[in-house]
Amino acid sequence: MWNANAAINFDPLFGFTIVMEILAEKKNKNKPYKPILGGIPDWPVYQLSKNRKEFLEEVTRKSIDRILELRPSRKQLIDELEATAYREQNRIKRNRWRVDPKDDSRFWSDVKKDLIESSAKATEESDKTHEEILKRIVMRYANEIAGNFKPNSYRVTRELIKFWFSRLLNGARVKKFGAFFRNQYTLRDKIQIVGKVKLLRKLAKKGTVVMVPTHFSNLDSILIGWVIHSLGLPAFIYGAGLNLFNIKIFAYFMNSLGAYKVDRRKKNLPYLETLKMYSNVAIQKGAHSLFFPGGTRSRSGLIEKQLKLGLLSTAIEAQRNLYMENPDAVEVRKIFVVPVTLNYNFVLEAPDLIEDYLHVKGQDKYFQEQDKYGSVQLLKFLFKFFTKGSNISVSIGPALDVLGNYVDEEGHSIDNQGRLIHTKDYFISSGQISMDMQREDEYTRMLSQKIVSEYHKINRVFASHLAAFVAFEMWQRKFPKLDLFGLLRLPEEDLELDYAEFRETFKRVRKRIYELHDQEKVYFATHLKGKVENVLKLGIENVGIFHLKRPLLLNKKGNIITKDLTVLYYYHNRLVGYDLEQFI
Amino acid sequence: MTSSSLSDKPVGVIGAGNFGSVIANILAINRRVILYARDEAVVSSILKTRVHRGYPMSPHVEPTSDLAYLASQCDVIFPMVPSAHFRDMMKKLSPYLHPYHILIHGTKGFDITLPEGETIESVSKLTREQVKTMSEVIKEESVVVRVGCLAGPNLAKELAQRQPGATVVASHFNEVIQIGKKLLRNDRFQVYENNDIVGVEIAGVLKNIIAIASGALSGLGYGENAKGLLISRGAVEMVYLGRALGGDLKAFLGVAGIGDLVTTCNSPMSRNFTVGYRLAKGENLDAILADMTEIAEGVNTVRIAKKCADHYKVRALITDRLYKVLFEGMTVEEALEFLMRYPLNVDIDFL
Numbered sequence: 004m005w006n007a008n009a010a011i012n013f014d015p016l017f018g019f020t021i022v023m024e025i026l027a028e029k030k031n032k033n034k035p036y037k038p039i040l041g042g043i044p045d046w047p048v049y050q051l052s053k054n055r056k057e058f059l060e061e062v063t064r065k066s067i068d069r070i071l072e073l074r075p076s077r078k079q080l081i082d083e084l085e086a087t088a089y090r091e092q093n094r095i096k097r098n099r100w101r102v103d104p105k106d107d108s109r110f111w112s113d114v115k116k117d118l119i120e121s122s123a124k125a126t127e128e129s130d131k132t133h134e135e136i137l138k139r140i141v142m143r144y145a146n147e148i149a150g151n152f153k154p155n156s157y158r159v160t161r162e163l164i165k166f167w168f169s170r171l172l173n174g175a176r177v178k179k180f181g182a183f184f185r186n187q188y189t190l191r192d193k194i195q196i197v198g199k200v201k202l203l204r205k206l207a208k209k210g211t212v213v214m215v216p217t218h219f220s221n222l223d224s225i226l227i228g229w230v231i232h233s234l235g236l237p238a239f240i241y242g243a244g245l246n247l248f249n250i251k252i253f254a255y256f257m258n259s260l261g262a263y264k265v266d267r268r269k270k271n272l273p274y275l276e277t278l279k280m281y282s283n284v285a286i287q288k289g290a291h292s293l294f295f296p297g298g299t300r301s302r303s304g305l306i307e308k309q310l311k312l313g314l315l316s317t318a319i320e321a322q323r324n325l326y327m328e329n330p331d332a333v334e335v336r337k338i339f340v341v342p343v344t345l346n347y348n349f350v351l352e353a354p355d356l357i358e359d360y361l362h363v364k365g366q367d368k369y370f371q372e373q374d375k376y377g378s379v380q381l382l383k384f385l386f387k388f389f390t391k392g393s394n395i396s397v398s399i400g401p402a403l404d405v406l407g408n409y410v411d412e413e414g415h416s417i418d419n420q421g422r423l424i425h426t427k428d429y430f431i432s433s434g435q436i437s438m439d440m441q442r443e444d445e446y447t448r449m450l451s452q453k454i455v456s457e458y459h460k461i462n463r464v465f466a467s468h469l470a471a472f473v474a475f476e477m478w479q480r481k482f483p484k485l486d487l488f489g490l491l492r493l494p495e496e497d498l499e500l501d502y503a504e505f506r507e508t509f510k511r512v513r514k515r516i517y518e519l520h521d522q523e524k525v526y527f528a529t530h531l532k533g534k535v536e537n538v539l540k541l542g543i544e545n546v547g548i549f550h551l552k553r554p555l556l557l558n559k560k561g562n563i564i565t566k567d568l569t570v571l572y573y574y575h576n577r578l579v580g581y582d583l584e585q586f587i
Numbered sequence: 588m589t590s591s592s593l594s595d596k597p598v599g600v601i602g603a604g605n606f607g608s609v610i611a612n613i614l615a616i617n618r619r620v621i622l623y624a625r626d627e628a629v630v631s632s633i634l635k636t637r638v639h640r641g642y643p644m645s646p647h648v649e650p651t652s653d654l655a656y657l658a659s660q661c662d663v664i665f666p667m668v669p670s671a672h673f674r675d676m677m678k679k680l681s682p683y684l685h686p687y688h689i690l691i692h693g694t695k696g697f698d699i700t701l702p703e704g705e706t707i708e709s710v711s712k713l714t715r716e717q718v719k720t721m722s723e724v725i726k727e728e729s730v731v732v733r734v735g736c737l738a739g740p741n742l743a744k745e746l747a748q749r750q751p752g753a754t755v756v757a758s759h760f761n762e763v764i765q766i767g768k769k770l771l772r773n774d775r776f777q778v779y780e781n782n783d784i785v786g787v788e789i790a791g792v793l794k795n796i797i798a799i800a801s802g803a804l805s806g807l808g809y810g811e812n813a814k815g816l817l818i819s820r821g822a823v824e825m826v827y828l829g830r831a832l833g834g835d836l837k838a839f840l841g842v843a844g845i846g847d848l849v850t851t852c853n854s855p856m857s858r859n860f861t862v863g864y865r866l867a868k869g870e871n872l873d874a875i876l877a878d879m880t881e882i883a884e885g886v887n888t889v890r891i892a893k894k895c896a897d898h899y900k901v902r903a904l905i906t907d908r909l910y911k912v913l914f915e916g917m918t919v920e921e922a923l924e925f926l927m928r929y930p931l932n933v934d935i936d937f938l
Contacts, residue, residue: 406686406732408730418729418730419727420681420682422682422730424685424686424730425685425686426686428685428686428687429686429687429732431686431687432687432762433595433596433662434596434662434687439761439762441760441761441762442733442760442761442762445759445760446732449732
């Protein structure tokens with residue numbers, strides 16, 4: 004498959020085009036980060052995969068216990084099993100994926116058959132059958148979810164990515180032919196990592212890190228894998244949508260990076276509990292973890308407002324378990340939650356995502372995962388990305404404890420007044436550490452609110468985001484009587500913004516962003532500073548830069564026009580939630 | 588049960604006003620209680636006489652003026668201080684609190700934070716950014732997250748006489764509700780559960796507005812028809828305002844809403860009722876407030892609720908007229924006349 008990459012690399016259409024430096028970010032002077040742990044054998048994720056069998060057995064056993072706790076009566080268990088079998092057969096009939104195991108259909112029809120047969124048996128015997136069926140199901144799920152981290156293929160993948168990316172980068176950026184083999188530019192120039200990197204590196208040695216990034220694009224999964232590596236951190240285990248494994252190139256990457264699979268089609272209790280237990284046990288064992296708490300890519304382009312609480316709750320549960328199992332220990336391995344935002348000028352899937360969003364707006368409907376973008380499209384995109392500017396930045400947020408308190412470099416939780424907090428105290432009732440699911444549900448909600456508010460604070464505003472926001476809001480203002488759908492139905496030819504007017508508004512909103520930044524409510528990229536004409540130009544040129552129909556352009560008169568208002572709306576959404584509308 | 592519970596950790600009560608003292612006595616039926624009073628003289632007087640504000644204090648109640656001591660001894664604390672002092676009290680208490688503490692407050696008022704030099708009237712708008720319930724103040728000022736509140740028809744005098752009564756304990760945490768229930772419940776005191784803490788808090792706060800209006804009607808010498816009208820329309824107004832401020836409808840229909848509303852509106856004992864009554868008799872507000880020993884929360888609530896209603900564009904006629912009576916020299920008769928002539932005829936439009 005790497006031949007495919009090489010072929011594109013020498014594609015005469017794209018190869019060695021002269022490239023303007025569109026985004027004038029400073030060249031990254033930072034030396035690469037040293038790995039915080041010596042060799043791969045020390046990595047928790049490796050330990051986990053080495054003892055894969057024992058690990059999965061533990062997950063299976065604990066999941067079964069939990070499910071039996073949740074469905075204590077015989078009838079409840081039978082109902083649950085029957086519902087699960089029914090739903091699974093339905094899924095197989097309606098929504099099959101390439102990654103699904105070949106024996107899916109047979110497995111579930113066997114389960115169903117056994118369920119029917121057991122109803123004829125005596126109570127005691129049939130109880131045994133039910134638990135046996137549950138065990139079969141949970142084991143199957145655990146095996147399906149489990150990632151398989153292989154040090155060798157991890158190393159190979161990592162080197163391949165680094166090698167080809169830097170070849171692309173150097174070949175594209177420096178005009179001379181020989182530049183292809185130089186190392187003047189590295190990925191670090193293309194992807195800026197900003198924020199609390201030092202803190203993250205320190206804490207990854209002290210405790211277990213749970214990284215929770217925003218999710219806009221399928222590429223996030225690969226990008227974040229690279230970020231983790233380039234920060235010198237050991238590989239994380241991460242929950243990636245099973246749909247990604249339909250795309251071969253992703254499947255290759257993800258498997259070798261230690262990803263575990265999250266199948267959003269399966270909503271049955273045994274599956275959800277097994278998935279949560281997998282994450283829970285792995286975190287308890289000290290494996291740094293990553294999942295996208297939004298659950299799925301943001302359809303609207305909005306920063307996630309509502310997080311999925313299931314996987315998030317496993318961080319809290321794991322922490323409580325660690326305290327419970329070591330009641331007298333002075334220091335228990337602590338879990339640190341680190342919010343991360345990924346900032347793009349361009350999201351490959353934007354047109355389809357926003358279509359989905361508009362389609363279901365107002366009704367909470369499940370949308371089918373559709374990935375029109377196969378391996379070839381992705382490689383093409385990557386190539387464009389490396390050759391044509393459009394930088395990405397990754398903001399690492401401050402670390403939080405599982406209750407959402409900030410954490411200092413020593414790993415201590417600190418309250419608003421700078422006083423020390425013992426995280427353990429949150430799990431104490433009448434002097435005893437206790438397990439209280441309702442309490443932890445509430446804690447999960449609190450943590451998720453905190454993460455969302457951190458997302459907004461560490462979000463890094465690009466010129467392109469600002470341009471999209473200002474333009475869309477100005478059009479909205481020009482047609483005050485139209486609702487969103489009315490506005491989006493307007494023919495694009497009718498839309499034109501006077502340059503001078505746009506510039507003034509842009510300037511005004513930019514000033515507001517500076518103010519918000521001073522109040523520590525948002526960040527902005529360095530390129531946002533400087534002469535407003537230049538920043539504005541940068542923004543217009545970069546917003547959705549690789550779309551066929553560009554969301555923003557300048558016409559011959561120098562005024563602002565759009566070729567795709569819907570996609571503009573998508574990029575505009577990135578800055579919703581800061582009350583900037585009043586400055587339009 | 589009493590003897591074994593008494594050996595457990597004591598329960599804290601902060602604020603030795605009427606309500607605080609009565610709650611301390613109720614808690615003392617089941618537990619040892621540590622009661623905090625700001626005033627050293629109150630502490631020594633309780634120790635000496637075992638009587639406070641005319642109530643005999645249970646021997647299980649230990650008065651103190653030391654917040655650090657109280658917080659170190661008690662895992663569960665009931666703050667019962669007026670809303671105007673609540674944030675200051677929390678700031679003083681906060682250094683001694685830990686996440687294992689549980690706080691259940693019984694204060695029926697809002698906290699507002701205004702920019703320096705501004706008043707409720709001068710500030711351009713009042714939103715939920717500035718207006719906080721007491722549970723929100725607790726969370727802002729301390730590390731405590733397990734917070735609950737008490738609300739309901741709890742007239743201190745009747746409770747002190749061991750007349751039957753009820754309260755609702757509201758919290759997001761079942762744990763807090765169950766602990767509150769266990770501590771408070773006795774054969775004369777029923778405890779209900781609610782998980783919409785903000786709704787319950789807001790209901791308890793807003794009912795004080797209607798209580799002033801009820802006192803005013805009574806002061807004018809009107810009878811039960813007028814009161815029935817006021818209570819039902821008042822409840823509707825509470826729902827409108829409460830929703831705008833983030834409460835759920837259900838809280839307003841329960842013990843903390845209708846239950847408390849009916850009680851306070853029929854109770855000449857209540858401070859807010861008294862304010863309205865004396866206004867209708869022609870006294871002015873300053874004179875009335877000057878000779879009250881405890882704060883009538885409703886007066887401030889009217890100011891806050893009116894400003895919020897303006898901002899959130901909620902129709903709150905009673906609050907609005909009452910504001911004019913309290914602060915703009917309108918007479919009670921004029922206000923009443925306006926309300927009676929107002930062309931509004933939909934009874935209920937929120938269900």
